[in-house]
Amino acid sequence: MRSALLTTHLALSGVHVALGGRPVLVGVDLTAAAGDRVALVGENGRGKTTLLRVLAGDLVPDSGEVRRAGSTGVADQELPAAGTVGDLIDRELTEVRAALAALDAATLTVAEDAEAYDEALARVEALDAWAADRRVDVSLAALGAVTDRARPLRTLSVGRRHRVRLAGLLGARHPVLLLDEPTNHLDAGGLAHLTERLRSHPGVVVLASHDRALLADVATTVVDLDPTSDGRPRTYGGGWAGYREGRAAERARWETAYRDQGEEHRRLADDLSAAQNRLQSGWRPPKGTGRHTRATKAPALVRAVHRRQEELAAHRLSVPPPPLRFAVPALTGTALHAVVDVPGRLGRTVVDLGAGGRLVVTGPNGAGKSTLLDGLAAAAGRVGYLRQESDLPADRSAHQVHEALTARLVSSGQLAEDEVVPLGAVGLLSGGDASRPLGELSVGARRRVDLALVLAARPRLLLLDEPTNHLSATLVDELTAALRHTPATVVVATHDRQLLRDTRDWPALPL
Numbered sequence: 326m327r328s329a330l331l332t333t334h335l336a337l338s339g340v341h342v343a344l345g346g347r348p349v350l351v352g353v354d355l356t357a358a359a360g361d362r363v364a365l366v367g368e369n370g371r372g373k374t375t376l377l378r379v380l381a382g383d384l385v386p387d388s389g390e391v392r393r394a395g396s397t398g399v400a401d402q403e404l405p406a407a408g409t410v411g412d413l414i415d416r417e418l419t420e421v422r423a424a425l426a427a428l429d430a431a432t433l434t435v436a437e438d439a440e441a442y443d444e445a446l447a448r449v450e451a452l453d454a455w456a457a458d459r460r461v462d463v464s465l466a467a468l469g470a471v472t473d474r475a476r477p478l479r480t481l482s483v484g485r486r487h488r489v490r491l492a493g494l495l496g497a498r499h500p501v502l503l504l505d506e507p508t509n510h511l512d513a514g515g516l517a518h519l520t521e522r523l524r525s526h527p528g529v530v531v532l533a534s535h536d537r538a539l540l541a542d543v544a545t546t547v548v549d550l551d552p553t554s555d556g557r558p559r560t561y562g563g564g565w566a567g568y569r570e571g572r573a574a575e576r577a578r579w580e581t582a583y584r585d586q587g588e589e590h591r592r593l594a595d596d597l598s599a600a601q602n603r604l605q606s607g608w609r610p611p612k613g614t615g616r617h618t619r620a621t622k623a624p625a626l627v628r629a630v631h632r633r634q635e636e637l638a639a640h641r642l643s644v645p646p647p648p649l650r651f652a653v654p655a656l657t658g659t660a661l662h663a664v665v666d667v668p669g670r671l672g673r674t675v676v677d678l679g680a681g682g683r684l685v686v687t688g689p690n691g692a693g694k695s696t697l698l699d700g701l702a703a704a705a706g707r708v709g710y711l712r713q714e715s716d717l718p719a720d721r722s723a724h725q726v727h728e729a730l731t732a733r734l735v736s737s738g739q740l741a742e743d744e745v746v747p748l749g750a751v752g753l754l755s756g757g758d759a760s761r762p763l764g765e766l767s768v769g770a771r772r773r774v775d776l777a778l779v780l781a782a783r784p785r786l787l788l789l790d791e792p793t794n795h796l797s798a799t800l801v802d803e804l805t806a807a808l809r810h811t812p813a814t815v816v817v818a819t820h821d822r823q824l825l826r827d828t829r830d831w832p833a834l835p836l
C-alpha cells in the first residue's frame with residue numbers, strides 16, 4: 326500500500342492578505358508535494374510569518390484558496406509558556422495518539438469490520454506512530470532539550486521551550502511541517518540533527534529561516550517575497566543555488582526593462598516635440614500632396630506618439646526599490662579586561678582585549694555564553710549590548726523609544742548631543758516601520774530596532790548575543806562585513822555556522 330504521506334500536499338493560489346491596511350501578500354501561489362522542502366525568504370517584514378500562518382490555517386486570507394492535506398505541525402516564531410514539557414510534546418503527538426487509539430478500537434471490532442482495521446493500520450504505519458515517542462526522545466537528546474516531561478514550561482528559557490517543541494514536531498512526522506526560524510536556539514549538534522531530520526522528512530516542509538547554511542542544505546524550492554516588477558513573489562527551483570542565480574537574473578531583467586522603458590519615454594518625448602516644431606514652423610508636405618493630407622498628417626503623427634505614450638504609461642514599470650543598506654556609524658574601540666565568575670552558570674573566565682579587539686564566543690546551549698556577555702556588559706563602560714531576546718514596548722514606535730533612550734544618555738552626560746546616531750542613519754528600518762507601534766512590526770524588524778538602539782549611543786564595546794537571529798540573510802552579510810571593519814571592540818556569541826566561518830580568523834573562546 327502506498328503510504329498516505331506520499332500523497333500529502335499543500336496548495337495555495339492567488340492568496341492576498343492585508344494587515345493594518347497595507348498589502349502584505351499579493352497573489353501568492355504555491356504547490357508542494359511530499360519530499361518538497363520550501364524555503365520562504367525575503368527581507369524582514371516581507372510576510373514570511375504571515376504566509377506560514379496562512380498555510381497553517383491560522384490566518385484566513387482576504388482572497389485566494391488554501392488547500393492542505395494531512396495534519397500540520399507548526400513551530401512559530403513566538404511561543405507560549407503554559408503547561409509542562411509533556412503537554413507540549415503531547416500537543417504535537419495528538420495525531421499520532423489518535424491514530425494509535427483508533428487502531429486499538431478497530432482491533433476490537435476487526436471481526437465485524439476488517440476494512441476499518443486496515444485503514445486504521447495504514448494510518449498508524451504512515452505516521453510510524455509506534456515509534457513516535459522514541460523519535461521524540463532521540464530529538465530531545467540531540468537538540469539538548471529538557472527530557473523531564475513533568476517540568477513546567479514557565480521554568481524554562483524561551484530557547485529551551487523552543488527545543489522541546491521542535492523535538493515534538495520532528496518526532497510527530499506531520500505530513501505538513503511549518504517552521505518559522507527554527508534554528509535560533511540550536512547549537513551545532515542541534516543544527517546537524519535538524520538538518521538531517523528535515524532532509525529525511527517524508528512530508529512537506531515549509532520553512533522561513535535566516536540560516537543560510539540550513540537553507541543551502543535543505544531547500545529544494547525557494548519562494549522569494551522581496552519586491553518584483555509585478556509585485557508578485559517568485560518561486561525558484563534548483564535549491565538554494567538555483568535561487569541565488571535566479572534572483573540575480575530576475576533583478577537584472579527588471580533593471581534592464583526599467584532602463585529600456587525610460588529610454589523609450591525619452592525617445593517619444595523627442596518625437597513629440599519634433600512633430601510640434603514641424604507644425605509650428607509651417608511644415609509643408611512635398612509638392613503635389615493634396616490639401617487634405619497636408620492638414621491632417623502632422624496631427625496624426627502627434628496622435629500616434631500620444632497613443633504610444635499612453636500605452637507605456639499603462640504598463641509603466643516601477644523603479645526597482647533600492648534595498649535598505651546597513652551603515653555602521655563611526656565608532657572607536659576600548660580595551661576590555663574582565664573576569665566573570667558566576668557560580669552554577671559559568672566558571673571563572675578571563676577576557677582580555679585591546680581597543681578594537683575581536684572575540685567570538687562559542688559553546689553548546691547552556692555553556693554560559695549569555696552569562697559571560699552579561700558579565701562583560703557590567704564590567705565595561707559605553708557598551709552596546711544586543712541581547713538574545715528582544716524586550717521592546719509594543720505600544721510605542723521605534724522613533725519614540727530611540728528618542729527617549731538618547732535623551733536619557735545625553736542628559737546624564739554619557740553621550741554628547743552631537744554624538745547621537747539618528748535612527749534613520751543606520752539603514753535598518755524603513756520610514757514606515759520606524760513610526761509604527763513596535764507590536765505591529767515583524768519579529769525581525771523588532772530585532773533591527775534593537776540593533777539600531779545598540780548603535781545609537783556610539784558604543785566602544787559591542788556585545789552581540791546571537792546577532793544573526795531573525796535578521797534577513799542580506800542584513801547578516803552586511804552586519805558581518807561591518808563587524809569585521811569597525812574600530813570598535815567586538816565580542817560575538819554565536820551558533821550561526823556561516824558567521825562562524827566568516828569570523829574564523831578571530832580569536833575564539835569556546836565555553
Ligand SMILES: Nc1ncnc2c1ncn2[C@@H]1O[C@H](COP(=O)(O)OP(=O)(O)OP(=O)(O)O)[C@@H](O)[C@H]1O
Nearest residue numbers: 344345369370371372373374375765766767769770
Ligand atoms: N498585527 C499587525 N498589524 C499590522 N501590521 C502587521 C501586524 N502583524 C504583522 N504586520 C505587518 O505585516 C508585515 C509582514 O510581517 P511578517 O511577520 O509576516 O514578516 P516576516 O517576513 O515574517 O518578517 P521577519 O523576517 O522579521 O520575521 C510586516 O510589515 C508587519 O509589520
Ligand SMILES: [Mg+2]
Nearest residue numbers: 373374767768
Ligand atoms: Mg517572521
